Each structure stands twice: as structure tokens, then as C-alpha cells.
Amino acid sequence: MCPHSESNGDLFLRTELFYPLNYEGLGLYYQKKKRFEIMLEQLEFFSKDDSKPKKLDYLTLEKQIDFSDSVDSAVLNDALTKNIITVQEYGFLANKLLVRNEIIQSELVGITNKSIERADTDTLTGISNRRGLDKYLLNVVKRLTESNHNRESDPDYILYFLIDVDDFKQVNDTFGHTSGDMALQKISKLLEKEAERGGLVARTGGDEFFFVKEGHGLISQKTANEICERIQAAINKNLSLVSGDINFPLSVSMGCSILIKNDNDASNKTTEEIVNILTNASDEAMYLNKKEKHNR
DSSP: OOOOOOOTTOOOOOOOOOOOSSHHHHHHHHHHHHHHHHHHHHHTTBOTTSSSBOOOOHHHHHHHHHHOSOOOHHHHHHHHHTTSSOHHHHHHHHHHHHHHHHHHHHHHHHHHHHHHHHHTBOTTTSSBOHHHHHHHHHHHHHHHHSTTOOOTTSOSEEEEEEEEETTHHHHHHHHOHHHHHHHHHHHHHHHHHHHTTSOEEEEEETTEEEEEEEEOSOOOHHHHHHHHHHHHHHHHHHOEEEETTEEEEOOEEEEEEEEETTOGGGTTSOHHHHHHHHHHHHHHHHHHHHHHHHTO
């Protein structure tokens, strides 16, 4: 900040502003900005004798950069050409303008990213929702089936798990929806632990969860089923509704489908069609698992 002294008749306001890059910070920034713009409008930048508008100079330009968007690079270039500011002052003001624009842009980008993240997140559990799952699945299927599959980050296969809580209606009917919500949150935490090795967990509504797991190397349907059984056993071992006097055992049923790189069955299908096939296959396998457990 270049030091300046106030000349006769000058109105000078100096405020250093630091705002966090979030909704609240952006709101404070624009509130302060608007208040100062109103004040300038009322004072009309008049000099002390109120007889003529204040002369455009370094301090005026600096204040406008700080508190309004009326100054851009064209204004600075014009001021330099007319010798209103020196080359040194031009350099300082140009840098200040750049920093201001970067801060505003960062705040707007941050808000946009946060809005997208919230739109893709299940509010109850904090994991992805249907929208987030669809975006992720379409992306990973495209990477798996596209012809230029040669990046190390691209998978060689994906496993698509569907998880459904057994007799969940009984939990809500017996203990209430608050207890049911606690159970769903616990399941999401257990699934997130499985996803630490890579993948996405989503709750798509009610007591239905999905887990997309990317993998590298070779895999068979038999191995995929064994992975599904291992995850199911790990969840059921640690899953029960515990709250006060309540200690109610819970379990989940699971189904798994698999998509392997260069799968001939997928070569003539769109990404959306492949996703539907995976979903239907996982759904059928999950209901078969549920039926087998009821018949025991």
C-alpha cells in the first residue's frame, strides 16, 4: 500500500478487508461494497467547497478499485496516457486491480463449486445422492469403454454393488424415523470405509445404497461375487441399531454386477444403456440374495 497524505478538501477512507471464501464472506464483501457506493453517490466526490467534482487522481482510482467495479484496465491506461498517474502508480494500481479481480473470481468459483457439491450430496448421510452417482458412473463407464483407454488412472473393470437394508420398514415402524435415520447414517459410514480404497458410495433414496468400485487387472464374476460377500459380511458384523435401551440387529442384502474393459457385449451400446444394464443386473442379484436369506 503506497503511503499518501490527505490534501485539503479530500475525503479519504481507508479500510482493509479480508473475507473468507464462502457464502458469508462474499455477502459481507458486497454489503460493504454497496454501502460505500451509496456513500460516494451521496457525496458525489465533491471537493471541500462543493463547487466542482473531485479531480480524478491516484487516490480516487485506488478507492474505486477497493470499493467498486467501475475501474478496469482501460481506465488505468487512459489515466496513464493523460498523465493523471505516474508509471509507478499505474503499476501499483494495475496489480491491485488484478488482485481484486482474482479474489472476486475465486469467491465466485468457490460458491459455484460448493453449490455443485451440495446438489450432488445426500443431506442425511453426507455421501453422494442419485445425481452424484449418475455423474460419477457415466464418467467412469465412458473411461472404461472408450477406444483410447490407455491412461493409468483409467480402470480395467468396475464393480457395481446395490445394497438394501433388510426389513427397514420394521425399524421405522417400531423405533421411529429418527432411529431409522441413525441406522442409515451408520451404514453409510461402513460403506465409506470400504470406498477408501477407491470408488464412490451413494444413497439414492430410502434404504437403498450403491457402491461403485474401480479396479485394475483381471477379474472374474466369481471373484466379484466373493468381494460382494466379504463387504456384506463386514457390514452385517458391525451393523446394529444402538440408542438408549435399543439394541436392534440389522442386516443388508447385496447384489453385484461387473463391467470389464473391452467387453464385447458393451461395444455397440451407449454409456446410458450400459449403466442401465449394470443397475438392473445388480438389482436382480440383490433380490436373489434377499430371497435366499428369507428361505433359510
